[in-house]
Amino acid sequence: MAESTIELIWSIIVSIYSIGAVLGSLSSGQLSVKYGRKNCLLLNNVVGLVAATLVGLSRTAGSFEMIVLGRFLYGCNAGIGLNVHLMYLVESSPKELRGFMSLSTCVFMGLGKCLGQVFGLKELLGGEEMWPYLLAFSGVPALLQLVGLFFFPDSPRYLFIDKGNEEGCVRALTQLWGKKDFKGELEDMAKERDKMKGQKAKTVLGVLRNRSIRWQMLTLVFPCAGVQLCGINAIYFYAFDIFSAAGIPEEQMHYMSLGIGLTELISIILCSFLIERIGRKKLMGIGYALMATVLGILVLMLFLKDQGHWIPYFNVFLLYIFICIYGSGPSGASMALPADMFTQAWRAPAYVIIGLGNSLGLFLIGMCFPFVVALIGQFCFLNFMMYCVLAATFTLLFVPETKGKTMLEIAEDFNKLNFKGRRSEVEGMQKEDFIIATKL
Template sequence: MSQPLKLLLDSPVIIAAIFISGIGGTFQYGFHISVMTSPSFFIMELVNQTCEQRYGLSLEPWQVSLIWSFLVSIFCIGGLLGSLCSGLLTSNYGRKQCLMFNNLVAISGGVLMLLSKTAISFEMIMVGRFLYGINAGISLSIHTMYLVECAPKRLRGMVGVTVATFISLGKFCGQLLGISELLGTENRWPWLLSFNGFTALLQLLTLPFLPESPRYLLLDKGDRQGCEKALRRLWGDRDHSVEVEEMLEEYAALQGVRSHTVMELIQNRTIRWQLLTILVTYVTLQLCGINAVYFYSFDVFRAAGIQTHQLRYAALGTGLCELTTSVVCSLVIEKTGKKMLFVRGYLGMAATLGLLTITLYLQNQVAWMPYSSMVLIFIFIFFFASGPAGVTAPLPGEIFTQSFKSAGYTIACTLNWTGLFLLGMLFPLIVEHLDYFCFLLFLFFCLLSGLYVWFNVPETRNLTVLEINVEFQKMHSKSEKLPQRTENTPYDTQTHQTKL
């Protein structure tokens, strides 16, 4: 048994924090990405039924499709709004309290979903999706922030990957519960869409038993006694003086330095490489081609001889592959290192996309090519889940100090939601004009991001935030002159003038 895994098993409260924060956190985001596929036909019927009974209108197919597209995309609009609010909420009210009250938003959305069919109102689904989006936008950043701050330095990578694991779990549960044997039927689909309300209720009932983030208590509130109490609950009743001293060092550096806004983060030249790293990795996360691979997987499985009525089970296989790979990634990340997972993941994805383009081109000419394409799809999902999917989410919490952390997460999650919305709108057009050659476009972004991380981002494993900032300084000090601290300049950790 590896040392990090043994250390995690010796910290049952951290394990509880992983599951409790995850089920009402990024699980919600993953579930909503996949859940709308199964009941789409029944929801479109409800749209027609609502308009006929209320307005006496019989909608054209294109009108129903337009309303359906808005029902799907309004989730991203709510998510973007939630992301923009998350930084301010976490700075003022703390991580745990924001997660708790955020569940009330999801429960409200679940009630609307559950009653939408009875009320014959697709507008209730629309409002419910919007509320779900707000909930997911807030939880996507706060769940990550809370877990990374609760984990000891040696477990930060392993715990951070669980954020992506719960996204994968949400996707898989959305696919699984959506099959006709479970909730994907004409009578039960409202229960499927309201499922997130029940997971939010579960977190609301269990989260009060967990402590607040120790780093938030010390660095934002100046509550050393509360911080030490939270550490003992999370990490066990033993000596944590080394970790406390490391946080106190950052606390001393932050004296007189308030939490910075997004604009201040963008304008601060001393952290330009950290900001650029967030921009590159989060943009590539949406443009890496994972959605395109899932889109073409049905055609590939069908060409490989899988019956149409069995395609849903093949789709479950892709979701299960992503979930299991994410779990394995959490077990090896502390040994492999985050930088290597990034580079290996993106370069492996780029190579796989190149081969997949070739096999799809030859699919109708060579009999065994569909099987090769099917294998490549699973290989691509493996590289994605074992690298970028798990390492990207906690990145802002690792490379930004406390004064810039909320703004960093706000930028990262805004990029994520904006990219998801634009990709949802533009992807059908890209496929229409490029077909499977669209993989070459995604290949470019994967290759570019992999090379960027290799040359410009230091390894963050087992390093404090201050040490990571020094590593950024060492890596880029040859090409730029760093500003010097003067006596009248407040001691801000982002100037890299730290005592380690």
């Protein structure tokens, strides 16, 4: 087979995952509303198992087409699973633990990266004979979730608000939270359900067009869905050059990459404990500001790398610092904040948008970044630095804090931005569309 043909096949195998993730994200909203969060996840695990079977048997069958199809299904599985899983966690959690629970997704994503790097070592499954088993390993968590989900209820908020099943909601809350008084939670859900009466099902276009959630949309698209543009994937891509400049042997590169994955995992775990204490706004805004600072210093040090023997080692230090800030700040907050910003009616299409933004951002960075590096070298990080500066400014100036608030209280805070300077419209929205929870 010609080398150009091999490169084409390799490009298709790499990029088809993102295409599957985009399609999965687009379908996740409708599927989660039609079949419920739990049933959607159950069906999605079957997709993951089919994908694992295809890539696992591809070498035996001598078929690269099976790898392409398997990678595509893996992408669909990830696009659906990430969005619906977050919805399920947020809708099943008390507001005091909402941020912590939504960050558990980031923790297990970081754990998945680390396990992939560990099992990808040549001493384990990274060899020529074992790579199909490495690709098929993702079927293990899919199988575990498929079996385990049968013992869990569906989302309490979905049962109460979407299905009108109050008895099922109480059973689900009892199973998830234990026996307690759910009066306050049921009242909040009842108010949200009353607000939705007579309204049509929300769509992605409806989210984009509706003025009453304009600032939620700006927050969703800019600092949250655009998190791929902060430079994290560029740092991973450029890490090899930074390690090489520091004199690290090529055979040790895999272990250094594993160190990056472990750093991200530890920092995300730290973020899960900080998010309910510090809040989403500060973690995201200050995190973006610090990342911009690190990127600026990194560009300068890469430009001056031949001026001192210590500079390559300092660049390695900056790389790990950047990963740590990303994991403990924007990475986790970008998962928690969208869950807080939207009430039940808007949540499914909102997650479609954030999943689509993440997948497209990952695809564009993967396709374009190598060419940008070849064109301008280390100065490519200036683009990501500017994005971080803009995201930090937007977050700190405009995004309300959502920590410890109900969905309707958060909607009221955003409503002040959506209708700024139009007092009569705000009052009308409060009377007709938003019933604000208060304590007597």
